[in-house]
Amino acid sequence: MPLNPIEIITLKDFGENIRRIRLEKQWTMEYLANQANVELSQIYRIEKGKINPKLTTIVILCKALEVNPDQIISI
Amino acid sequence: MPLNPIEIITLKDFGENIRRIRLEKQWTMEYLANQANVELSQIYRIEKGKINPKLTTIVILCKALEVNPDQIISI
């Protein structure tokens, strides 16, 4: 079951939001990866919208970036 | 890599929030499943905190229940 266009946009927006907030903090992907205890390769895939992260991954990224889910999830 | 206790609580809280909002609307699991176009078995697993849903699943549930992510994701 491939992702439909709306789902692809969801992932793309999510990634762009993560990247924007990370850059506002002037963090490198590697620094965010360390803060969130997530692999650098995973940060890259998320920011590029290549993957569909799980709830717990979303939560630990929110915590590391000090944002609420509403600030990174586009409904 | 098994889930740690904090992640388990995240999933449990998420499921409880989904169920609470569903019941407030007096919807059955099957009705929510149809509205969100998600399998009934999946609704059950999510409400029980048995699984770690993906971002797109979270988004379609938010849309079906007409809530924002902050209302169902506990940080």
Next chain:
DNA sequence: CTTAAATTAAGCATGTATGCCTAAAAGAAT
């Protein structure tokens, strides 16, 4: 220009989300 840092990219192994199916158990209503 040269070097170091940061990002991009791909591959593999493992675990798990999801859809689909079946069926049992619990609840609700008569």
Next chain:
DNA sequence: ATTCTTTTAGGCATACATGCTTAATTTAAG
């Protein structure tokens, strides 16, 4: 008790998230 609805539960197959690794490419700094 019987019937109908709803929830709970498990299994299987497929797809994909994630960690780990390596390496190429781009960007920044000197």
